[in-house]
Amino acid sequence: VTTVPYKAATIIDVAREAGVSPRTVSRVVNGNDYVRQETYDRVQDVISRLGYRPSRAARSLVYDRSMIIGLAIPEVKNPYFAEVIGGVEYVAQEHGYNVLLFNAQNLAERERDIFRILEENRADGLIFNTPRLPVAELKELLQRQKAAVLIGHDPIDHSAGIVNIDILSAMNQATDHMLQAGRRNLAYVKPPNDSIYPHRQRFQGFLAALKRHQIEYNQDHIVECQPEWESSYHAIREFLQTHPEVNGLICYHDLMAFGAIEACDALGLAVPDQVAVIGFDDITFSGLNRLSLTTFKIPRFEVGVQAARMLFDRMQGLTDPGTIIIDTEFVRRNSTP
Amino acid sequence: VTTVPYKAATIIDVAREAGVSPRTVSRVVNGNDYVRQETYDRVQDVISRLGYRPSRAARSLVYDRSMIIGLAIPEVKNPYFAEVIGGVEYVAQEHGYNVLLFNAQNLAERERDIFRILEENRADGLIFNTPRLPVAELKELLQRQKAAVLIGHDPIDHSAGIVNIDILSAMNQATDHMLQAGRRNLAYVKPPNDSIYPHRQRFQGFLAALKRHQIEYNQDHIVECQPEWESSYHAIREFLQTHPEVNGLICYHDLMAFGAIEACDALGLAVPDQVAVIGFDDITFSGLNRLSLTTFKIPRFEVGVQAARMLFDRMQGLTDPGTIIIDTEFVRRNSTP
DNA sequence: GTGAAAGCGCTAACAA
């Protein structure tokens, strides 16, 4: 069974049907020019009868604007990003813009594809969360964009705005908190990729905080795992068995911290009495009484909103602060003393 | 400071620079016609030097295809949907398609907007998860689409394919399981909107299963709350205080089940000894030892993949099964006896 | 092997 595919009405169809020229239909649709009321009504009538919608593709050509912004995030599966997406979408909608979403799958190769696709679509701007491309290449690709914002990246040059999280303060608070509770044998739980900014910043902050307290950093006190709780559970379980002196774990984010708690439970190590655990993000589940994770609240939706606002400012040629640092909020729960 | 916005190179720019006609550049780009090797190389060279990308908008006009599919989901914040998105994106990518993602925000009004935007973009197909629009209106809007697939909706007509979850079997298993453990006073925890298909199906399945076991349904044994754990915690806590006879809770999804567990803990009711709890979805956190929620695994990524495959089949005019029912898998954990 | 001309759907400039 072959059905005739639905064919969208064009401005010509409407014009013919209403007995006017296409230009007049255009006037009615855009409402920025005088049209006799009678004509207006007649055209409107045909428009709704035919279900006519002006083609964005055709308009793009004329206006030289696609009304599309691109958004690339490292991995949609991570619940953290859902709200960032929400924030970006919210602002885009305010501006009458559409969001083309891409899952970079933590792959630099995929990021290249995304840039190509966005260029083909002549996206009016793009937001890239935690890009993994080599800086030199990223710079060059950004040069070709009309406007760009990076979330979680070192500042590069004027070709992109930056939205970052104030991890340094957070790390200082985290170590202060741990040390006040007498935890001097701290370990940091990290994701596999050493080059990504959010990790580097956490690690630097961690080292700096230790230094500030004149605590020597034990090079062995680092655990590597995939950024999800199962992987972190296995890695930390093994780690704690060979490092019984460790009494505090600072994790890259909440998911990994869940794995840490799971590992302690499995080994019969009391949380927080024997091992204290801190995460980052404060995802909603961290507030569950059974998990009760001490963490830092990152305003995810706000991150998306700020990045998008910055992008639209840039698209309008407005100067912007260049870099925004977003504060976190310490959330003390029962995984620390 | 005003910078000249980056202007993308056109086929004309390339042609001029390479000393050929636009037609030849087109030949090189599309590679479906003979071009002298020397010419080919020269053109390729200019293309990469200028960073030329053929404009999708221009191509859309010529081909009468946008290479875009639309995807609307009820609420991005719900971690359930992240993987559905992933599945759709995965298939779209295989076909060289872009996904325009929309957050319907659980609002019928917003769904109308989404349809308008997709029509303006001349999307070649669309996937709508749990649409809330009145059926009559939805039908009419679908008529105007080239291809469409609905996830979690009653079959309508040939204008849309359907992907649903086999909730009925799940509900039967859930009640069997509860009853075998001697739980006859079951309550169902539902989201606010009575009309959405996933809820109606669960509730019908629940009633049918009770009937099959010749258990009379107590009309009071229903709890309504927002689809997140905090709201469900409050509602269920209150409910259990006024309904101490209830010894089993079947929840719309895992998030609500977390709230149920939280409520039981707060009231000092042992899970599962005094109150058993079942969820739906098997989101990753349900597997954490501290939560250990009995639930039904819904292959989220697979749902996205199936919906997208169905859509592309329909876009190619292939006949398809019309409705796909996806199986769930019972995951028995410690929240039930 | 390559190029000239027409046209996809729309709007801006200019007439009438």
Add this chain to the structure above:
DNA sequence: TTGTTAGCGCTTTCAC
């Protein structure tokens, strides 16, 4: 108040 013409960037005939 309305219509005509040209052109946005690309591909598709059809010549050469």
